[in-house]
Amino acid sequence: MQPAILVHTVYKMAPPGYSAAAAEPQHALQGRLPGQGPQVRGVRAGSSKKLAKLAAARSALAALEEGGAGPRAEAAPSQAGLQQSLADHIAKLVNEKFNELMKHDAVHSKRKVLAGIVVTTEGRAEGARVLCVTTGTKCVSGEHMSVSGRALNDCHAEVAARRCLQRHLYAQLLQYAQAADPRAPLPDNDLEPAPGGGYRLKASRQLHLYVSTAPCGDGRIFSPHETATEPDRHPNRLARGQLRTKIESGEGTIPVKNCSNALQTWDGVMQGERLLTMSCSDKAARWAALGLQGALLARLLRPVYLSSLVLGSLLHPHHMYRYATPLYSVILLVVRVSNP
Structure with missing residues (x-):
């Protein structure tokens, strides 16, 4: 399953956004995923909007799975x-x-x-x-x-x-x-x-x-x-x-x-x-x-x-x-x- 979908459905977080802020390499887009703290914030650079969002979702998902932070969805049976x-x-x-x-x-x-x-x-x-x-x-x-x-x-x-x-x-x-x-x-x-x-x-x-x-x-x-x-x-x-x-x-x-x-x-x-x-x-x-x-x-x-x-x-x-x-x-x- 796509990382962005997991972040949406399991952790009920907003979809990844993007901006033209300075990134490495220069002029690359940054995908930002808002969270409840720095441990669930994903910021990654990408050469396109799609890649930037995907990288941000992967980064945030890794942090969420490792630290268990973030608002989860209702507990499923x-x-x-x-x-x-x-x-x-x-x-x-x-x-x-x-x-x-x-x-x-x-x-x-x-x-x-x-x-x-x-x-x-x-x-x-x-x-x-x-x-x-x-x-x-x-x-x-x-x-x-x-x-x-x-x-x-x-x-x-x-x-x-x-x-x-x-x-x-x-x-x-x-x-x-x-x-x-x-x-x-x-x-x-x-x-x-x-x-x-x-x-x-x-x-x-x-x-x-x-x-x-x-x-x-x-x-x-x-x-x-x-x-x-x-x-x-x-x-x-x-x-x-x-x-x-x-x-x-x-x-x-x-x-x-x-x-x-x-x-x-x-x-x-x-x-x-x-x-x-x-x-x-x-x-x-x-x-x-x-x-x-x-x-x-x-x-x-x-x-x-x-x-x-x-x-x-x-x-x-x-x-x-x-x-x-x-x-x-x-x-x-x-x-x-x-x-x-």
Whole structure:
């Protein structure tokens, strides 16, 4: 999590400011973070406003953590503290696995969005396993669609992670299919036989989706320059809560203006109509209602839901709260909501 966000949420301090006061080197900007005493004052130089603010936040955060000074936020329950530590652990596991896989691949190590799914047992960080690590920010254009299914329409990181999870679930079901008794529980399997037929995710298993940024679509409709602690003054404006589609062969989303006329046909797309692909925010909401297993696996598997959605740095707490609360009850471990 960014140092400035930690200073805002945990210590309830004002955002870092900047000035053109003399600094080393000369003419550099100084980031100043007001505090209750010299031990919590961060003053650092930077060549830009952003770097000056970041350096000031880091300096003040180090002083606060070392000395325990400064006005803290209301004490959170111990469970919330464990959740935050679990979220940090999940993010660390996904990033470490990606760096391990890309250690000798400088070309593919460059990425804008990183996602991954981690499975835990009994909600503990010990023994957590990374099921998949994915990257991606693009969608296929209509002219490159494959009638045989050889081309993926949506290659965003979150969607690719869900596809990897489906493959893992198929492999888990295959273990039961090859067992002497398909209805006997397998200790090392993430699934178990369900009463009445079929299978389900074990009650002791939890799935966590990590995304390095807020999901594209309604969850990312904010400006990164807004103050993270400032509430949304216009939560009901028309731009909020709209279904959005991804831009073909590009990045970003646009609202679906006429949902009733959004029927797509293959020949229509081939003739130049825009291919409509749901935003990741809308897909995450659908997964929260229907599960991650998909239609085919639903014949054998009970709905599989996420236990948490862990977000990285690029997010706005109030916008994520507005987006997530009315749609599904996923716990936002990175965003500490004081008034749930």
